Amino acid sequence: ATYCNVHVYRNRRQREEANHFYGREDVLRRGPDGRLRLFRRKIVLDQRVVLDKNLYVFL
Incomplete structure (x- = not known):
């Protein structure tokens, strides 16, 4: 398994900005062709309540 920490900064218009911090754990396996597959x-988000208007972001 691999683990990484990620910070997503999102800015909309002039005054709307949001920061999201999360941890991601990926488990990879080899497919029949020998390539790694997810x-x-x-x-795991670091916030209990997400105050952003939406999460239209690829995490």
Whole structure:
């Protein structure tokens, strides 16, 4: 498994900005062709309540 920490900064218009911090754990497995494939992904946000208007961001 691999684990990484991610910071997403989003800015909309002049005054709307949001910061999202999360941890991501990926489990990779080899496919029949020998290439690594994403088997499972777990995302843990560092916030209990997301105050942003939407999460239209690829995490």
